[in-house]
Amino acid sequence: MTQFFNNNLEQIISSVILLIIFIIIRTIIVITVKNIGKKSGTTEARAGLIGRYITVILVLIAILIEMFILGVEPEEVSLVFSSVFAVIGVGLFAVWSILSNVTSGVIMFFSFPYRVGDKIRIHDKDYPVEAIIEDIRAFQIHLREDNGDLVTYPNNLLLQKAVTLLQKDALDDASIL
Template sequence: MFVETYKTELVQSIILFAILYIIRFIAALAIKKIGRKSGINDARIHLIIRYASVTLVLIGLLVVAVIFGTEMKDLTLVFSSVFAVIGIALFAIWSILSNITSGIIMFFSFPYKVGDKVQIHDKDFPVEAIIEDIRAFQLHLRLDNGDLVTYPNNLILQKPVTLIEKDAIDDGHDAI
């Protein structure tokens, strides 16, 4: 019954999701290529691919709602209500969102990589360390004394940073 009634809408939805899957595939390839060309580790590449996939699924759900005849005024009411609730909730966790957004920005334009020794010019907490890992929320920095410091992504984009030594991690291989 349902399939017969909504045959056209179901076919359009299947075509839409096929197109979105192809777009996701192409986007994933592009993100991997950019990430590998920039020397970014695989964990960060997969995180950005996951963000892109979730965005495409949300867009797909919105378009499917339109395909099945949902009126724009109804969608506007639902989205304004949802965004009001989300906005209030997110205001409480804005720093987390700021760090995630900074992590995405750093994926595409951060000039320093894992293994680089950097100096962060923070007047309250100056840091000179090796970047051990770049995560969604923070950088893991290894100090000369062996201590691990986690530094929020949003702060690293706000502070001046100096590259002291490129790829300072000693991997045990001697250069010839």
């Protein structure tokens, strides 16, 4: 056992350094995402969801770096990744709509100009919606119409349609009355 550690001391030290760097970067990014979420008025659950997405990406990058630390040849890595991405690509083609909604949810987290409680109008020729934003989730946005109906609108469609802000923080105004 001692001989194993002596023979692989450089890789072990590099792996520990990679782990420490990974934890530091992840912590900084998650704290930054939570601060952005607080400033933009989004829920803590959404900030946590975005933090998990970023963590998955960082883990994949760390695994790739760890492969090189352990001495895996670039040709072997490219063969594995091309095979995995081919299989994933075929599988994800079937669920592209879900990925589109998740990606839109991430975009909306960082740059959506409306918050929970705002009353908006979505200019959709097939189904125009005028409602109060009740919740913004990873796949869809929940809207409450004036008649009490709950409308779930996919995130990817929301980014493709024109949206008008009718009243800011309509929920706060309704609670005053």
